[in-house]
Amino acid sequence: MSGNLWMFSDMLDDEDIEMQKHDFITLYQGADYYGLGLKLFTRLAREAGSVYKIGKKVLIRRTIFDAYLRTIYKKESEKAPDGDLYDKELTMRQGALFVDEESGRMDIRFGLSDYYGGLRCGESMDVLIDGEWIPTRIEMDDGWYLVGIETEHLAGLVVRI
Numbered sequence: 001m002s003g004n005l006w007m008f009s010d011m012l013d014d015e016d017i018e019m020q021k022h023d024f025i026t027l028y029q030g031a032d033y034y035g036l037g038l039k040l041f042t043r044l045a046r047e048a049g050s051v052y053k054i055g056k057k058v059l060i061r062r063t064i065f066d067a068y069l070r071t072i073y074k075k076e077s078e079k080a081p082d083g084d085l086y087d088k089e090l091t092m093r094q095g096a097l098f099v100d101e102e103s104g105r106m107d108i109r110f111g112l113s114d115y116y117g118g119l120r121c122g123e124s125m126d127v128l129i130d131g132e133w134i135p136t137r138i139e140m141d142d143g144w145y146l147v148g149i150e151t152e153h154l155a156g157l158v159v160r161i
Contacts, residue, residue, distance in 0.1 A: 024052065024059040034069075039117060044068070092126070092160040099144075099155055106144045108159060116161065128158040 025033070031041040045051050048068030050061040095110040100118060108116035108125075119138050126133040127149055136146045144154055151157070 023062060025062055027058055027060065030060050030062075030065070042117075094158065094160040097154045097157045097159055106138060106154060108161060123161070125159045125161040128160075133160065 027038060027042055027045070030036075030045065031038045034041060036044070045060045045065055048065050050064035050068065052059045052061060093108075093110055095108040095114075095116070097106055098109055099105075100107040103118055105118040105120070107118050110116070121140050122137055124135065124137045126135050127146060128134075129149070134149065136148050138144060138146055146154065146157075
């Protein structure tokens with residue numbers, strides 16, 4: 001084994017060793033290996049700046065993504081020194097709901113050009129109502145609605161996911 005990988009050989013399995021052979025991985029490989037959903041993995045890879053697009057092929061530079069995960073872990077562990085607490089708000093992003101006219105789906109806008117990428121039925125989120133965060137999920141019947149939230153218009157509601 002090359003580098004310092006030999007020092008941890010007793011803690012590695014075949015999947016870890018196979019992953020170390022690749023500098024670049026696909027979105028599906030990364031989501032599977034790291035145990036994350038595809039959307040979350042894609043968002044984190046973009047935040048890390050590890051996304052490389054070659055034609056229609058999207059690849060993730062594993063070393064950059066791993067370094068980004070270590071910085072997130074370090075920040076979270078500094079804020080929760082006992083290690084047992086998990087601050088849910090550290091990992092959630094806040095934005096406003098809107099209808100994506102192109103796809104017909106509800107989406108969340110986080111910034112001028114920063115979007116969630118389209119919501120699907122059953123996705124959980126918190127919605128801000130009268131200064132209080134209320135957990136809910138989005139569903140579709142005759143139109144989009146939030147379970148347990150009484151409103152005719154979803155566009156403009158502040159949510160975090």
